[in-house]
Amino acid sequence: AGVRRLVHVSALGVDAQAPSRYLRSKAAGEAVLQVATQTSALDLTVLRPSLVVGAGDRSVNLFAVLQASFPLMPLAGANAQLQPVWVQDLARALVEVLVRREAIGQTYEIAGPRVLTLAELVRLAGQVAGHPRPVLPLPGPVATLQALAMECLPGEPLLSRD
Numbered sequence: 001a002g003v004r005r006l007v008h009v010s011a012l013g014v015d016a017q018a019p020s021r022y023l024r025s026k027a028a029g030e031a032v033l034q035v036a037t038q039t040s041a042l043d044l045t046v047l048r049p050s051l052v053v054g055a056g057d058r059s060v061n062l063f064a065v066l067q068a069s070f071p072l073m074p075l076a077g078a079n080a081q082l083q084p085v086w087v088q089d090l091a092r093a094l095v096e097v098l099v100r101r102e103a104i105g106q107t108y109e110i111a112g113p114r115v116l117t118l119a120e121l122v123r124l125a126g127q128v129a130g131h132p133r134p135v136l137p138l139p140g141p142v143a144t145l146q147a148l149a150m151e152c153l154p155g156e157p158l159l160s161r162d
Contacts (some may be wrong), residue, residue, distance in 0.1 A: 001104060003042070004041060004042065004043055005042075006042055006044050007044075007047060007097055007142070008030065008033050008044060008045070008047070009049065009090075009094070010029065010046055010047065010048045010049075010054065011023060012048045012049060012050045014026040014027040014030060014048060016031070029143070030046055036103075043105075044105065045098075045103045045104060046106075047065075047093060048109045048110065049093060049110040050082060050084055050085050050110065050111040051082050051084040052084070052087050053084045053085070054087030055087075060125045061125075063122045063125040063126065064125040064128065064129035065133065067125065067126035069130040071133060072136050073133050073135045074138050074146065075118065075119060075122060075135050075138060076142075076143030077143065078119040078121065078135060078137035081115055081126070082116055082121060083111035083114065083115045083116075084121065089110070093108065094126050113160055118141075122135055
């Protein structure tokens with residue numbers, strides 16, 4: 001109670017009609033908050049970051065660990081383009097929109113300065129970790145089978161068909 005200002009961190013590419021469950025869920029979250037702003041005095045700003053990277057992240061660090069363990073990296077979506085944002089840059093953006101009244105009611109897409117393919121990002125993770133491995137791009141059907149198998153493992157899947 002008493003909360004007046006909210007900055008919601010969503011995701012780049014949100015769309016209620018997206019094929020990705022993740023992006024649809026982010027769109028649903030944004031929609032709930034938009035309704036809340038119409039029925040309350042809540043001041044909302046939405047940040048939509050690209051892939052967030054930094055110490056302890058769950059993506060780049062995972063790729064580094066996998067490369068330390070395996071002789072090559074089979075990779076679904078190797079040519080997918082990403083524009084990762086450093087976690088500290090996202091944190092700066094969050095603070096910035098909190099202190100600027102003109103940010104209220106706005107949605108900002110946040111990305112880093114460099115566009116990389118997923119394969120390039122994976123290679124970079126391996127190099128930085130000291131375990132560079134060759135990347136083996138997987139064709140679509142094989143990638144789907146790989147993701148399906150990962151979804152069947154116990155715990156949170158490292159990879160999903162989403």
